[in-house]
Amino acid sequence: MKVALVTGASSGIGEATAQELQKAGYTVYAAARRVRRMEGLAAKGVRVLEMDVTDDGSMTEGVKKIIAETGRIDVLVNNAGYGSYGAVEDVPLDEARYQFEVNVFGLARLVQLVSPHMREAGRGRIINVSSIGGRIYEPLGAWYHSTKFAVEGLSDSLRLELKPFGVDVVVIQPGGIKTEWGGIAVENLEKTSGGGAYAEQVKQLAGFFSQMDRASEPKVIADVIVKAAEARRPRTRYAA
Ligand code: NDP
Secondary structure (H helix, E strand, O other), X not given: OOEEEEEOOOOHHHHHHHHHHHHOOOEEEEEEOOHHHHXXXXXXXXXXXXXXOOXXXXXXXXXHHHHHHHOOOOEEEEOOOOOOOOOOOOOOHHHHHHHHHHHHHHHHHHHHHHHHHHHHHOOEEEEEEOOHHHOOOOOOOHHHHHHHHHHXXXXXXXXXXXXXXXXXXXXXXXXXXXXXXXXXXXXHHHHHHOOOOOHHHHHHHHHHHHHHHHOEOHHHHHHHHHHHHHOOOOOOEEEO
C-alpha cells in the first residue's frame, strides 16, 4: 500500500488531505503539533505523528518511524504553514524568521529527510503547498508572500534535481479557503500594525480576510492534492 505523510494535518487543508488520501487507499501519516486535534483522523485509521516543523528532532523521528513501520514514503505533502501579516517596518524580524522556519525551512528539512528514500525507490512525489500568494502580492503581506515565493523557487529547482530519479515535485496554489488560516492572519496583522500609521490598510486587509468565511471548503484543495498525487504525469502547478 502506498504511504503518504501530510504535515499541518491538525486542521484545515492538511486534515482534509489526510482524510481524502486515506479514502484513496493510502496509508496516511498525519503530522502536527496539536495531536489531540488529530483524534478524529486517528479514529478513522490515520496514523498520527506529533511533529513541529521547526524542530529537527521531531521531523527526524517522524520519518524514521514511518520507514521503520512501512519501509516507504510515496507522497510527502508539505502543507504546514501560517500567515504573519503586518507592515515591513512593524514586523519584528524574529517573527519574519520564524515564519520562514515554518513555511520554508520545515518544508526543506522534510525534503532532506524523505527524498533519499524516494530516490532509492526510484519513485515518489513531493507536493508543496504554496499559495496564490506565491504568485501575487499585496501590501502588509511582504513576509508571507516572501515565504511562498521561496516555496515556489525551491520547488522548481528541486523538481529538476529529482526528475532523473523518478521523483516528481508539485506545487499547489490554493486561493481563499475556509480554515483557521484567516483568523490567525488577522490576529497577527492587528497585533503588528493595528492602530498605527498603517491602520487604514490594516482595516482593508482584515475586512478582506474576514470574508474568507465564505470561501471554499478545505476538501476542494484536498481533492486537488489527491489528483496531484495520483496523476500519471502530474502538472508542475495546480491552482484552485
Ligand atoms: P490552518 O491554520 O487551518 O492549518 C495550518 C496547519 O499548519 C495546522 O495543522 C498547524 O498545526 C500547522 N502548523 C503551523 N505551524 C506549525 C509548526 N510549527 N509545525 C507543525 N505544524 C504547524 O490553515 P490552512 O489549512 O489554511 O493552511 C495550510 C496551508 O495552506 C498553509 O501552508 C497555508 O499557508 C496554505 N494556504 C492557505 C490558504 C487559505 O486560504 N486557507 C490559501 C493559500 C495557501 P499545529 O498548529 O497543530 O502544529
